[in-house]
Amino acid sequence: MYHAVAADPNVATRALSVTPEAFARQMALLAELGFTPVGTADLAGSWRSGRPLPGRPVLITFDDGYEGVHRHALPTLAEHGFPATLFVTTGWLRGPYDTGGAPDTMLDWDQVRELACSGVEIGGHSHSHPQLDQLPDARLRFELVRCREILGDRLGRAPASFAYPYGYSSRRVRAAVRETGYAQALAVGNDLARRRQGPYALRRVTVRRGTGLEEFERVVRGRAIARTFAADRALTKGYALVRGARRAGRLVTGPRG
Template sequence: MADTAVPILMYHAVAAEPNDATRALSVTPEAFARQMAVLAGLGFTPLGTADLAARWRAGRPLPGRPVLITFDDGYEGVHRHALPVLAEHGFPATLFVTTGWLRGPYDTGGAPDTMLDWDQVRELAGAGVEIGGHSHSHPQLDQVSDEVLRFELIHGREIVGDRLGTPPASFAYPYGYSSRRVRRAVRETGYAQALAVGNDLARRRQGPYALRRVTVRRGTGIEAFERMVQGRAIARTFAGDRALTKGYAVVRRARRAGRIAAGAM
């Protein structure tokens, strides 16, 4: 079976006036609507995360021009602005929620902007949006102890299961950071697949726990978006991001090794 390259789009906030903490990784409602119109006009077929992974796992064919639309964290604008556009086009999507940031009984007070509440999450799920896990408090999972890692994965998954009636099958790593230890814990916790970042197209050979995504930002123009979803000039577009990611990965590994040696983990 051909190793089809699939663009997995990573969104965060959809907001006209985001705060400073979320501005760079937000898109305006108008930009999001234009981007979804581009997907429809180019004949893309959006899939859910669990659907894509299940097809690849079973060796089943993908539809023509597959694409995934994903949102991280759980910002209120996903319900207010993105859902009507998705419904207009009949597009499925995946929302990865940080359970300790959502408004309601589990709110830890650490959210960077206005978040969804659980009624809105249920409405999104009822409208065909897959709800995935994104930890409980959004730490860098490759830097925390085994105990904290397990808590973040298990507590977040249990909360989603309690609130929606079904535990999430898909996970997205906070900040995109993972390691072999983190990926193993995600699998053992019960998630069937997980998304990283990587700013590249996703391929079956990446494995179900390291599927790559491309970042859609406030500065992503419509021509750049068209090139991105068609897999053109991705390496050039994200060259700076990739260099920073590789460099920071070395720093994070050294930091964790230092904490282990000092007995802090």
């Protein structure tokens, strides 16, 4: 799971960005090790149908829709012939639906279309990037439907895949994603995706600015993942309890003015 690919990101996106040079080295390593990148829809479709995956499959994803995915990542992906999936927050992209609040320079719609024409699967990532598990039902549905409708209108094809903002979901959120028409969805979890996770809770591992090439190799080989992301997992579990308590409190007390 990538976010921004940028030489000089701003403070808000720096920790979860990678430099163009680091991204190029990581993709070259995947090629050298014989990995075969697949798209999100291809992965889920293979697991649903029972079709075998190619040897050493790997899923390359980008969240949010930062401009550097087009400027820096796309040429590297094209060099290796690698597919990938980009999950966009439609209200953050530059253009007529921009709601403001994007943390850095985002893609415009021409760039999104060029990415789609270049073999990058475009998936949904909500409209305004909220914590979906904290939203009331009507607002949750709006975020999912608005994102899907805009992508369908702009690209001529509704997205099949979704990624939860911040990686947060719940049984209610996953059901809403399915009912909206998405065929599969990705979380974070910092673990390998496995068929038993189900099509709406597939896990990914985070690639950060501080991820060195040796650590990257260990992760893609599936080695020492639990140790590498131990702190992340502990924080995720703790914060899940906090978020659950917050939502339960709102349901008991009702909305505030």
